[in-house]
Amino acid sequence: MQGRILNLFGRDVRALSDIFFPRQCSVCGTFLDYDQKQICGECLADMPLTYSWDYPDNFVERRIIDKGVYVEAAASLFFYRYEGFSQVIRTFKYQGNTALWRFLSAQLGDVLARCPRFSGIEAVVPVPLHPLKRYRRGFNQAEIIAAEVAKAFGVKSYPHLVRKRRYTKTQTAFGTGERTSNVRGSFKVTARMAVRLKRQGICRVLLVDDVLTTGATVAAAAEPLVKEGFKVSVATLASVEQL
Numbered sequence: 001m002q003g004r005i006l007n008l009f010g011r012d013v014r015a016l017s018d019i020f021f022p023r024q025c026s027v028c029g030t031f032l033d034y035d036q037k038q039i040c041g042e043c044l045a046d047m048p049l050t051y052s053w054d055y056p057d058n059f060v061e062r063r064i065i066d067k068g069v070y071v072e073a074a075a076s077l078f079f080y081r082y083e084g085f086s087q088v089i090r091t092f093k094y095q096g097n098t099a100l101w102r103f104l105s106a107q108l109g110d111v112l113a114r115c116p117r118f119s120g121i122e123a124v125v126p127v128p129l130h131p132l133k134r135y136r137r138g139f140n141q142a143e144i145i146a147a148e149v150a151k152a153f154g155v156k157s158y159p160h161l162v163r164k165r166r167y168t169k170t171q172t173a174f175g176t177g178e179r180t181s182n183v184r185g186s187f188k189v190t191a192r193m194a195v196r197l198k199r200q201g202i203c204r205v206l207l208v209d210d211v212l213t214t215g216a217t218v219a220a221a222a223e224p225l226v227k228e229g230f231k232v233s234v235a236t237l238a239s240v241e242q243l
């Protein structure tokens with residue numbers, strides 16, 4: 001009974017606060033109902049999902065395996081180059097709307113945790129930023145995604161298992177082939193941590209990033225994990241459709 005009262009009270013507070021501080025859909029800008037979070041029902045229904053998680057040898061896996069790095073499974077939640085949804089990514093990168101990203105990351109986590117191809121994931125690992133870049137930005141977006149995805153799998157996120165050891169120029173400045181050589185060898189595994197995880201019997205890891213373009217960055221980050229003997233799968237929130 002008490003829970004119900006609190007629940008009703010919470011709902012009323014949200015409905016009231018919506019009157020004074022209306023919340024808008026992050027994609028189309030329409031005002032949200034009190035029971036909607038971040039994105040309205042219509043935009044959620046229109047979300048350009050890739051369904052890549054259902055298919056072996058999908059475009060995400062091919063982009064990574066083409067770089068010579070073997071991953072068990074890989075998937076992205078939605079396509080990036082759709083008006084509205086690409087806005088979602090940019091808003092986060094430059095304004096840090098973490099609530100929206102946590103919401104989308106939870107969707108990614110839910111989809112993957114229910115997918116047999118991703119069963120048995122024991123740890124989630126974000127693709128790291130170089131410490132200088134992380135300091136400048138104030139956060140690493142992949143860490144936020146990893147934390148939510150880890151929750152869906154009921155496992156922990158390990159932001160320090162892979163480290164960026166060399167500062168690389170922003171990937172967008174390079175062509176496809178150059179991107180691979182720019183990042184190759186720029187990540188390393190924290191040896192002590194790898195040993196600790198293996199002692200705990202953790203072997204299957206899910207490497208997580210925000211946007212997949214050529215796959216060069218996630219392939220470069222996955223490579224040292226594979227060399228350490230981990231079974232690696234990959235998930236990104238969004239994917240660029242055509243290269």
Ligand SMILES: [Zn+2]
Pocket residue numbers: 025026027028029030039040041042043044
């Ligand atoms: Zn909307």
